[in-house]
Amino acid sequence: xxxxxxxxxxxxxxxxxxxxxxxxxxxxxxxxxxxxxxxxxxxxxxxxxxxxxxxxxxxxxxxxxxxxxxxxxxxxxxxxxxxxxxxxxxxxxxxxxxxxxxxxxxxxxxxxxxxxxxxxxxxxxxxxxxxxxxxxxxxxxxxxxxxxxxxxxxxxxxxxxxxxxxxxxxxxxxxxxxxxxxxxxxxxxxxxxxxxxxxxxxxxxxxxxxxxxxxxxxxxxxxxxxxxxxxxxxxxxxxxxxxxxxxxxxxxxxxxxxxxxxxxxxxxxxxxxxxxxxxxxxxxxxxxxxxxxxxxxxxxxxxxxxxxxxxxxxxxxxxxxxxxxxxxxxxxxxxxxxxxxxxxxxxxxxxxxxxxxxxxxxxxxxxxxxxxxxxxxxxxxxxxxxxxxxxxxxxxxxxxxxxxxxxxxxxxxxxxxxxxxxxxxxxxxxxxxxxxxxxxxxxxxxxxxxxxxxxxxxxxxxxxxxxxxxxxxxxxxxxxxxxxxxxxxxxxxxxxxxxxxxxxxxxxxxxxxxxxxxxxxxxxxxxxxxxxxxxxxxxxxxxxxxxxxxxxxxxxxxxxxxxxxxxxxxxxxxxxxxxxxxxxxxxxxxxxxxxxx
Numbered sequence: 250x251x252x253x254x255x256x257x258x259x260x261x262x263x264x265x266x267x268x269x270x271x272x273x274x275x276x277x278x279x280x281x282x283x284x285x286x287x288x289x290x291x292x293x294x295x296x297x298x299x300x301x302x303x304x305x306x307x308x309x310x311x312x313x314x315x316x317x318x319x320x321x322x323x324x325x326x327x328x329x330x331x332x333x334x335x336x337x338x339x340x341x342x343x344x345x346x347x348x349x350x351x352x353x354x355x356x357x358x359x360x361x362x363x364x365x366x367x368x369x370x371x372x373x374x375x376x377x378x379x380x381x382x383x384x385x386x387x388x389x390x391x392x393x394x395x396x397x398x399x400x401x402x403x404x405x406x407x408x409x410x411x412x413x414x415x416x417x418x419x420x421x422x423x424x425x426x427x428x429x430x431x432x433x434x435x436x437x438x439x440x441x442x443x444x445x446x447x448x449x450x451x452x453x454x455x456x457x458x459x460x461x462x463x464x465x466x467x468x469x470x471x472x473x474x475x476x477x478x479x480x481x482x483x484x485x486x487x488x489x490x491x492x493x494x495x496x497x498x499x500x501x502x503x504x505x506x507x508x509x510x511x512x513x514x515x516x517x518x519x520x521x522x523x524x525x526x527x528x529x530x531x532x533x534x535x536x537x538x539x540x541x542x543x544x545x546x547x548x549x550x551x552x553x554x555x556x557x558x559x560x561x562x563x564x565x566x567x568x569x570x571x572x573x574x575x576x577x578x579x580x581x582x583x584x585x586x587x588x589x590x591x592x593x594x595x596x597x598x599x600x601x602x603x604x605x606x607x608x609x610x611x612x613x614x615x616x617x618x619x620x621x622x623x624x625x626x627x628x629x630x631x632x633x634x635x636x637x638x639x640x641x642x643x644x645x646x647x648x649x650x651x652x653x654x655x656x657x658x659x660x661x662x663x664x665x666x667x668x669x670x671x672x673x674x675x676x677x678x679x680x681x682x683x684x685x686x687x688x689x690x691x692x693x694x695x696x697x698x699x700x701x702x703x704x705x706x707x708x709x710x711x712x713x714x715x716x717x718x719x720x721x722x723x724x725x726x727x728x729x730x731x732x733x734x735x736x737x738x739x740x741x742x743x744x745x746x747x748x749x750x751x752x753x754x755x756x757x758x759x760x761x762x763x764x765x766x767x768x769x770x771x772x773x774x775x776x777x778x779x780x781x782x783x784x785x786x787x788x789x790x791x792x793x794x795x796x797x798x799x800x801x802x803x804x805x806x807x808x809x810x811x812x813x814x815x816x817x818x819x820x821x822x823x824x825x826x827x828x829x830x831x832x833x834x835x836x837x838x839x840x841x842x843x844x845x846x
Contacts, residue, residue: 250278250293250349252450253527257348257374260415264601273340277352280332297453301546308547311380318380322354329355334364344607346370348415350381357384368607372415372600373397376525376559377551378404389607393530394595395789396559412603413595414530419511422536431516435502437470442579444469445517445537447528450506452478454523454545460485462542462568463521464501469575472502472517479505511535518579521571525552525562533561533592538578538585540564542571561592590792598768657774658762658783658845660806667840668803668832671696671764671785672811672825673722679708681818685715687825694718694842696764696810698725699748706755713758718841720762721749721782742772746780762842764810785842792816793824801831808845 262272278286296304311318333355337345344367347353359365361384368388375382378397383390383405390409392398402409418424425431437443444463448456452475463471473489475482482505489501507513510528514520514535521540522529525548529539539562541553557564563578565571577584660669671694678684679701688695695709695717702709713719723745745765753760763782765773777784787810791801794816803809811828813821832839 250290253374254349256417256527257372257415260417261346261348261372261601261604263417264415264599265604268601268605270605273342275336277329277333277347277349277355280329280336280352280355282328285328294451294453297451297545305546305550308379308551315380321381322358322384325351326355326358330359330364334359337365337367342367344368344370344604346372346604347387348372348374350379353387354381354384357386359386360388361386370604370607371401372604373401374414374527375548375552376555377548379548379551380404383407389603391600391603394559394561396555410603411595412598412600414534415600416527416530416534416596420514420531420534422534424511425515425535426512428515431512434512435472435516437516441470442468442519442575443472443517444575444579445513445520445532446471446473447520447522448474448476448481449522449524449526449528450476452476452481454549455543456481456485456523457488459521459523459542459571460488460501462571463575464489465568466572466575468572469579470500470502472504472513474504474507474510474513477506519575521575523553524549525556529556529562533589534596536589536593538563538588539592540571540574540578559591561588561595563588594790594792657786658842660808661844661846664806664840664844666805666837668805668837669808669842669845670694670811670828670839671720671762671787671809671842672821673697673764673766673813674701675814675816676701676704676708678813678816678818678821679705679712681822683822684818684825685712685717687822687829688712688717689715691825691829691839692718692841693811693825693839694720694762696720696722696842697752698722698766699751700725702752702755709752710756710758713756718762718843719752719756719758719760720764720785720842721745721752721760723763723765723767724748725766739772739776741767742776746773746776746782749780749782762845764842766814783843783845785845791824791828793820801827803828803831803835803837805835805837808842 258274262274265272278290345356345365347356347369353371356365356369360369369386371383371387371390373382373390373392376394376397378400383401385405385407387405387407390398390401390405390407391412392401392409393411393414395411398409398411432443435443446456446459446463448454456473456475460471460473463469473485475485482503486503489503510531514532514537517537519538519540520529520532521542523542523544525541532539541556541562541564544550544553553562553564556562563574565574578588672688673696679697695712697709697719709719746763749760749763761782762785763777764785769786773784785808788807789809791809791811793811793813811824816824
């Protein structure tokens with residue numbers, strides 16, 4: 250239903266193919282009898298455009314009457330389950346992935362009833378997690394951000410990982426068109442603040458009012474994309490051209506359907522959208538700040554509110570707030586930089602890596618040896634060959650295990666109103682009395698790599714002498730790129746784990762916790778176990794050098810790592826003071842990583 254689910258499936262398939270695997274795309278709405286999927290899609294589009302209140306009521310129904318969810322799950326599976334199982338049998342995949350809620354329900358029920366013999370992964374494309382987005386039969390949930398991941402984990406009781414959106418690499422900032430050339434194509438001057446206004450592929454929502462609000466302010470040049478709705482396109486063109494328009498026709502750029510969104514994003518200074526869909530995620534990958542305005546019914550309201558709460562987009566309640574937000578976000582400054590940085594952090598992991606890792610959740614069956622995979626627009630089936638699956642299970646696959654707490658330290662039961670905080674330090678910060686005093690007074694863990702400790706062992710000994718808990722940050726040279734990326738993972742794991750013993754000897758104090766500065770793998774679990782140290786995986790990484798002005802939200806029983814490697818001592822001290830204030834405001838205190846179980 251819409252380009253968001255389709256786009257996520259296509260992008261997952263592209264990632265899998267780029268990694269050398271076979272991937273197929275199937276449309277879940279083709280799995281029902283009597284072209285019921287076509288009718289469902291048309292009815293959904295009609296409701297969104299013409300009776301949004303009815304759609305909103307239907308969307309909210311499942312929150313008010315969750316006992317109806319098993320019924321709709323049974324109906325969906327009854328109508329579609331046979332065709333979906335036939336797709337699986339014909340293509341013999343290693344794993345099946347859903348990018349659409351109804352297919353998630355079908356796969357979850359088939360899995361729970363043991364009628365699907367391969368792992369099922371639910372890729373949640375939205376920030377809002379509707380009750381129909383999850384099912385307890387699913388093996389693994391993937392979410393675009395920590396916020397929806399927490400909701401999905403609570404509702405489903407299943408392992409859930411925040412892996413980031415599945416967005417095409419065409420939107421990487423390094424892949425975008427030249428900004429000057431892109432602006433020239435739109436006829437934009439060097440001082441024009443161009444605002445890209447979108448309403449999805451269907452042109453749903455009150456695009457006219459959004460255009461009026463932006464154009465009427467006088468400070469911005471609206472670039473309006475009307476999607477596939479030709480009537481909407483002609484209407485907006487007429488508005489922009491009429492003498493009664495708030496701005497002359499030359500000030501607005503009105504487009505219909507386009508497949509060159511990367512160029513438009515390169516040319517513009519901010520994006521205004523109304524649904525929290527794929528276009529907003531593409532903008533975040535492109536480094537374009539996002540403002541949500543006048544969201545559409547149902548999922549639009551939920552998505553945009555969640556994006557605002559996550560700090561990756563701004564939700565403007567009225568035209569005045571919209572233009573105030575655009576004024577801040579369309580010009581260089583700390584507010585714009587903080588929002589762009591917060592959104593960029595979502596793209597740390599390619600979702601396809603975790604799709605492959607999920608294939609290692611079960612032993613290989615005879616059907617899986619065909620090395621084929623099926624990735625669906627709403628049912629995505631992705632797979633790898635036997636060797637690739639085994640490798641994924643030992644490397645990226647460990648994320649599944651660590652998310653469930655296997656082999657890593659975790660908060661002990663009854664740990665109370667505390668957040669567990671470590672701070673990764675560089676040499677300058679080690680020598681800063683202001684930093685070390687903050688670490689001691691707040692009871693934070695100092696995470697120090699071996700290279701840093703060898704440069705100034707006296708500073709680390711003094712830190713331990715102040716009663717500060719010291720953790721092993723690994724060898725250290727891998728953090729700054731001196732080590733070869735081709736080093737065997739087991740070699741890196743052993744070296745990083747053993748660094749803890751060497752740091753312990755340098756400072757003459759026990760080091761019982763290891764926090765490697767990279768993505769973990771199964772060899773890290775084994776190496777730390779052999780080194781008799783606890784492996785810590787933070788729930789959130791905080792960046793003092795990137796988050797100036799951004800609000801800190803700290804919750805109990807979570808593990809936080811403040812990465813100060815690229816910060817100055819002054820930046821880190823200021824950030825720790827803000828963190829201390831946030832902890833106090835939340836009624837929490839900090840606890841060192843050594844107190845994890």
